[in-house]
Amino acid sequence: MLKKLLLFTLAGAAIFTTGILIGHFGIDQKNSTPFPEWVQEIRQDVDENLIENFLAQVDTGQLQENLQVLTRVPHMATTAGDEGTVDFMLKRWQDRDSGLDAAWREDYRVYLSFPDKDKPNNVTVVRGSEVVDYIREKEKVYEPDQSHPDVVQPYAAFGPAGHVQGKLVYANQGKVSDYEQLNRTLGDLNGTIAIVRYGGAGRADKGINAAPFGVVGVLVYTDPYDINDGKLSDVNETYPYSWYLPPSGVERGSYKNNFGDQLTPYLAAKNDTYRIDEKDITGLSPIPIQPIGFEDAMKFICELDGLEAPESWQGSFPCKYNYGGPGFKNTSRLKDCDVKLDVYNKAGLRDSANVMGVIWGSVEPGKWRPRRTLIFGSWGAEEFGLIGSTEYAEEYISKLSQRTVAYINVDISVFGNALLHKSSRASASPVAQDVIFTAAKQVKIPGSDTMSVYSNWMRHSNRTSPTHGVIPSVGYLTGAGSDYAAFMHYLGISSMDISYTYDRSKTRARIYPAYHTAYDTFSYVSKFIDPGFTSHQAVARTAGNVLLRLADSVLLPFKCGDYAETLEQYLGVALENFEADLKDNSVSMEPLKEAVKSFRAACTSLEQSISSSDFINNSPLKARKINDQLMLLDRAFLNPLAFPEKYGYRHVVWTSRSSGVPTFPGLADAASRAKTSGLKQDWAEAYKHLSIITQAISGAAHTLAEAHAGL
């Protein structure tokens, strides 16, 4: 919890700097052309010199300094430290020297969960009333800032308070299939406490999946296999000697499935907003749950009785992972013991603030202004489930839906590790792939005068595109991993998430190891993630470059062709996996093929019209018409009724997916379920989702087509 906040401000640091820099151009530039103002203004396309100038001015020293100031004290959402960073950001953005036209706060009253400072959560091992063992209450301190009194005790935010005890069992990653297998093996899980490792299932799901089997509490830990490449010892292997997680490190986090404030679904959480009852919140663990370090987890797991768990359940501890008797071995000092959880978390309403800034689009002469208005946001309470950004999206839904060209997200700017070759990483709506590439080609990687971010990225992660040949891999924004969620999934605003990351072929670490622990500090970043802050610089340059191009281009640099390619790829996967089975159930996929074809045709025709037009010397309404088509393309895929069970997900292409088949999510989930169950009603559901996606794609094609609806 605490720690991703630190990295959230890391994001802040990169974008913060970008914002200030871009603002500066507004102060210096002069207009000296002889044209009438409005004609000159509308003909002004992207100024490449301005971009080069911007790139040159992104300064690592400034980045480093900003991060240092912003991370001086822990600043968990709504605490005094958080209020301090809000004030700091606000003052800096309000400073006229920043070049921003204005800055302000957006305040929300949101439902958050904290541990009780006076009654720390406990995990003990008990035999009757005797306490045989217990876990650490806090992480081991290696450097002074880890001992700050505001470093929050490890806890599962939004996990319920409660006092439960029972025999321990090991349930792998806490997926439904894990609990099913464990239940089959043991016959009965009633009254047990499960210990599970991070990964494979969402945090809250580890508790949600457990409860139906009668499990009464859950412990969650990070297995060194998944984060440390097996390293266990802080004497010479882990932090403070490397970026690996030390044995006492605990990943905190938000244990909730729905993004945004949970008491005000689909409404902005203002003071006076209607709130649902706490008991009506969905997507939370119904049973107490607590994260612990792997040092404590090892003590428990290596003593478990019962059959040996399968190979895929084994981790890096120097013992065999057993299922549990339930409970411990007869030969263990923990023999006959229960594990007892005492969780004192308290949830309630707190005030959280976003900081917002603006640079107005061109409405007055005399100096450079972006063609389109830029809004900068530093989101509150991201770690509690993307709350600040979601409430903002809910409050300004109409205006944002009608006018927003794009949303650029920078959360964890740099995942490190400095020693593992790093490269750019981006996930985005396909419509934005091209502008990200353009920007990445123009930025050099740290320490090189010749290698571009683009080339380096392609070297590390690439794919073969039918249209473009080998290109860097751009991910899809299919989940709610960061603050783009409300923009991409709820509002259908073309979004992108840009960062720098380590080479995943060189490590099994599923994220940088100090993530969400007490070790996730400025010093960790400076030492292990990005010494010299050159990767931060590369991210700021790339994201800023994308921003300037989106802001200033006469014609938006969005490409429907890349969207068409994605739809074609998804179609191919869907056909391969589901066409035969659907046919057996009398459902044809021809209409979907036709829809994808019509999308490609409309796009090709639009692209031809674009390439044969002179937009600079023609009525600006011509470019405006096409810009509207491109800007609203992602909006055309919204269907607010397609996924009633998934909070805030409306985009029929990018909604989160449970099925492993990488294609249209509604179809993938429904058809996968139907293939497993064979039930007629499940095939009907698959048919329904086939119609939904087919008509959404046809509808999107209509918006690209020159002709009017229906012709």
Added chain:
Amino acid sequence: MLKKLLLFTLAGAAIFTTGILIGHFGIDQKNSTPFPEWVQEIRQDVDENLIENFLAQVDTGQLQENLQVLTRVPHMATTAGDEGTVDFMLKRWQDRDSGLDAAWREDYRVYLSFPDKDKPNNVTVVRGSEVVDYIREKEKVYEPDQSHPDVVQPYAAFGPAGHVQGKLVYANQGKVSDYEQLNRTLGDLNGTIAIVRYGGAGRADKGINAAPFGVVGVLVYTDPYDINDGKLSDVNETYPYSWYLPPSGVERGSYKNNFGDQLTPYLAAKNDTYRIDEKDITGLSPIPIQPIGFEDAMKFICELDGLEAPESWQGSFPCKYNYGGPGFKNTSRLKDCDVKLDVYNKAGLRDSANVMGVIWGSVEPGKWRPRRTLIFGSWGAEEFGLIGSTEYAEEYISKLSQRTVAYINVDISVFGNALLHKSSRASASPVAQDVIFTAAKQVKIPGSDTMSVYSNWMRHSNRTSPTHGVIPSVGYLTGAGSDYAAFMHYLGISSMDISYTYDRSKTRARIYPAYHTAYDTFSYVSKFIDPGFTSHQAVARTAGNVLLRLADSVLLPFKCGDYAETLEQYLGVALENFEADLKDNSVSMEPLKEAVKSFRAACTSLEQSISSSDFINNSPLKARKINDQLMLLDRAFLNPLAFPEKYGYRHVVWTSRSSGVPTFPGLADAASRAKTSGLKQDWAEAYKHLSIITQAISGAAHTLAEAHAGL
């Protein structure tokens, strides 16, 4: 059923003529200005000469001829007659001489309900196996076209087939409160057949409301009190001597609550679209239901036993209306008899077509073109519940949502009666009030060279506006009465419904009496509704004038101030009715007051900016920006999750309302319910709807504001 279709084509006739005329201007005009094409084009505002020219050319002879051709044979949706009118419209619109650029069909496969030609529905009065009485199977023929074999037998479309019998009871209008009162009085309605009159409740609701009380079948008739000002006799009072309904006339209709095709909710009903099971359709009568003429109804009602029904239940029959014993009086020849319904309706899939036409917006030089593209629609299957228009809206939802400026609906152009002073009638989004007034001021009423449609309208129906003083009353589109429903309620496109109607202070007729009966023919229109077709002409002129202004104005003639006035009026009603009670339940209405204030402030500031700007001689992007704000204003009120129980309703201001309190529908319904029940959960629901409407109005205000989101 049959008959409103006739009048649907009446609508067709007015708009048909308008379309053709407007098309003609495209053929004649020349451009001879010296300006560069695009500058000249974007500066061209509404041409008042062109409008005058259009008005002069709307010809009553042509209107009459069109209607005559289109109504030559019955043309119920999907029958041969309907296919004939589709072909005719298509050929005429495709004719280059029409001035339209193109015309085409939009085909859907929709779920419709018809009686069985071989087994006509029966209502009989039986004593054991003896048939004591029965109703007419068809309406009495006065003129040859009423005997055409395709005149459909009276039936309740979408009412289930079934065979039921029981004692008769009289249930007034079939509202919930009517059945409750009847049930309280009789103690038990199980196994009864109810007879109810039209009005007060929706057609399907008359059956839906009855079923929970154990009623097994329903007869529906039109009481002469409600339609005929009490006239009963066709010897000298009703048709063929006047416009009144003759005794055997039966109002048919669609007995379904949800608009659009019922097997493809929220999806266009293409051949291959996923369809729900028939059993999952909601909003239909679960029990057999049959409309009958008042001649038959009188025979039954005047023989009913039991207590005398209250005054408000009495109609125009020359007898006291009793509740029913249940059943008939002991002194009656129908004594001890049951009423028996045999309904053979069959529902199934049929092919229905819209006819569409287009005049392209200005993209090429050389002749007049509208600035904005015009699309003309002649909707299929309107009488079965707005099916053609709804499926079209569902199919092209993305494109229509993104680009449509307005929707103008003309259904029943003229309600008559020629002898009762007629005047214009319009219901519209408040944003369109001003342009309707502008058009109405420019059109003269039939038979006068001086009196405008506007002045005549104000004389017959007016209100005092805080802003404008006394003005004609414009209704609100709060229901799904015609094909505007999908555009206004589902897509949030500013809509208007324009017609000419009789003076309601001069008659109790709730609609023109031949509505949906076999007497609703060309000859009836020519004789009683609009001899000389001058009212049709006035409607065509007014609607066409509105259309040209919307199409050609540089700045859209939409006024947010009239929307603000409506919101202020609704706010006043809401405060008066609910503020005290909400306060007693700890809910403040201050946020709603603030929201309405912020809407007014944003609008005033926008209006000032408009009046101080020169849009003709400035960048067209300035006008475009404001046009987008005005065009999308109604869209800002959409909330697809606000009314989960109301199909297709998303507009939080105009959604249908059950409560009698004329204010924001979600709040009105929830707060009225809470006031009645006093239940805490009902007050919570009222609070929820208060937050929904408050945030929708704030959100709409943000879209009008010059400043960006949040400042």
